[in-house]
Amino acid sequence: xxxxxxxxxxxxxxxxxxxxxxxxWQLAAMYPYVTGKWDxxxxxxxxxxxxxxxxxxxxxxxxxxxxxxxxxxVDFYAYVYRITAEALASATDVKAYGCLSGCEWVPVEKxxxxxxxxxxxxxxxxxxxxxxxxxxxxxxxxxxxxVVMLTDAMNGGLPYLKASVLTDLNIHTVNFE
Numbered sequence: 001x002x003x004x005x006x007x008x009x010x011x012x013x014x015x016x017x018x019x020x021x022x023x024x025w026q027l028a029a030m031y032p033y034v035t036g037k038w039d040x041x042x043x044x045x046x047x048x049x050x051x052x053x054x055x056x057x058x059x060x061x062x063x064x065x066x067x068x069x070x071x072x073x074v075d076f077y078a079y080v081y082r083i084t085a086e087a088l089a090s091a092t093d094v095k096a097y098g099c100l101s102g103c104e105w106v107p108v109e110k111x112x113x114x115x116x117x118x119x120x121x122x123x124x125x126x127x128x129x130x131x132x133x134x135x136x137x138x139x140x141x142x143x144x145x146x147v148v149m150l151t152d153a154m155n156g157g158l159p160y161l162k163a164s165v166l167t168d169l170n171i172h173t174v175n176f177e
Contacts, residue, residue, distance in 0.1 A: 008035050016028060050069035064083075064113065078149075083111075131149045132150055132151060133150035
């Protein structure tokens, strides 16, 4: 079911693997991911929703997830969460489940992520911006990097990219050999 002010929605995060770049991708796992409930009780004729807008893999094996909410006439909210490799390993692999209703499973644990912007620190709880996509930018130090976020600027504005600094993160490159 679609998310609401009262209910979260569940998605499946899908993991594919391959041994070499010449091999075909193979389904490795599916993990249940629960989005947040709406922050705003507006319904906009029951068309509101909150879901995953984009994801970005980090060099340490973790993933950033951008949740986007539209729950009112002009209310857009964006939230960025981090899922560690350990959190994926602790979640139930539901690839064999035809349906998640009526089954027992453990969802992926997500953690709020902090950003530094020109307006100060942006934490998940501030829910700012009409962001629709994200990717990694420059590495700034061993424990921080830029995250570039995309918005279409809505209301006839020009699309633009916004670089923010992802902090509280120790990024190490993982050797996949």
